[in-house]
Amino acid sequence: MKLRWIILCATTIALATGAIWYVYRTLSLQPSAAGTAVKDTSQPSVRTVNGETVVVVAPDAQRASHIEVTSLIDAPREQTRPAYATVLDLQPLFDLRSRFAAAQADLDTLTAQADNSRDQYARSRTLFEDDQNVSRKSVSDANAMMRANDAKLRSAKIAVAGLGATLRQQFGEALAAAAQAPTSRVMEHLRAGQATVLRVTLPAGNGTDAPPQITVDSPDGKTLPAQRLSAAPSTDPALQGQPWLYLVSQMLPAGTRTLANLPATGAAKASLVVPGGAVLWYGGQRWAYVKTAPDSFTRRFVPGSGDGDPSVSHTPGFHAGDQVVIQGAQLLLSEELKPRGIATVCKDPPECDD
Structure with a gap:
């Protein structure tokens, strides 16, 4: 009887000692795991720096996501003036x-x-x-x-x-x-539908001659070159100016009204050219991500003229030499707009479905 009591006490002491040791190890390892989580920078994060929202992506993650950038440059851009143009019906x-x-x-x-x-x-x-x-x-x-x-x-x-x-x-x-x-x-070319004649009404005071080469906006948003033919013998009653006929090497619907772009006098103006791949639409506006640090990207507003011109004026948001994202901008936008601070009890969301 005495031996059984001794064995029971020893077993109880051993179990208690093991439980105490397990609790000690668990509590001592928790701060270390938390510290490791804080130091993990492989996942993108979002922070606010000087009032701007910055998406932080490690260089390794940038390479894995195929995020590419290019530098903005100053490029001379010829100034133009608008003029109204109408596609003529050539059946007569x-x-x-x-x-x-x-x-x-x-x-x-x-x-x-x-x-x-x-x-x-x-x-x-x-x-x-x-x-x-x-x-x-x-x-x-x-x-x-x-x-x-x-x-x-x-x-x-x-x-x-x-x-x-x-x-x-x-x-x-x-x-x-x-x-x-x-x-x-x-x-x-006209009979085969490979060309179109437009009547371009030049603004009053343009002079007696017209530019030999201009561009016109097509209905699908493209810019087409046009070659001068001769002065137009008739004008549009709704427009005041000097009418000229121009030939465009593309078929356009008769009666279409569009805009012609006339070369303006004066020297060409330098503008920052933003590549088309860098521009993304959000909230009905144009944006581009600028790489402000090796691991930081900031979304900035891209002003536009509304005519599809990819150039922007010198604004506080863009400067020559700035690196803009030309591939992966949509990934950065998704990361920036991702909800933060939402926790879930279930580590595997599909397993939480009822």
Whole structure:
């Protein structure tokens, strides 16, 4: 009995000693684990520095996330002035060209007939005067035929000249010349839908001439080069200015109203060019992330002119040499907007689903 009591006491003391040792080890290891968690900088974090929100990403995490940056540079940008432009309906031009071609063919035929009639009359008259080898009636008939063909020729010339004048009055000198030519590359491109003619109304006081090369905004937001043709013979009643015709090597819907960009006088202005890949949209505005330290990124507002121009003026947020993120900006935005300070009892959220 005494031996059993001794064994029970020894067992109790051993269990108590083990429990005390387990509690001691647990409490002594907790601060060390917490310290290790605090020192773990592999995960991105967000902090506020000088009133700006900074996303902190370690260099190793930047490489793993393929975050790339490039430096802003000052680039000269040509100043432009806007002007209104309208795409012309070219069906009347094609119709007039067909009529002109038919009238020109008639003119060529009547010219040949008139030449032949004059030759026939000359031969008949010579034979009549040479001992009356032909009758007087033959000479008279040849003369009448010559006069009739000459009258038809004059009428055909008037018709061709009238169609030419109509072409110049409606479409200007350059298009009129192209429409009257037997073969014209401009007309071929226009008929094939590979080019478009625009009437650009230059601002009043622009001078007597127009720039030989301009750009116009297409409906899909692109900028297209345009080549000057000639002064436009008619203007838009709703616009005041000097109308000119320009050729664009792309099909645009007839009647489309758009903007033309005219070169402005004066030296080109230097601007900071922000690459298109650096701009992201948030809250209906344009932003770009600037790398302010080896592990820090700050989102800054990108002012825009609203016409798709990728350049920005010199603002406090951007300077030449600043490094902007051109790849991975959306990842930084997601990290910046991620909710903070939300804890969960379950370490594995899918396991918490009911």
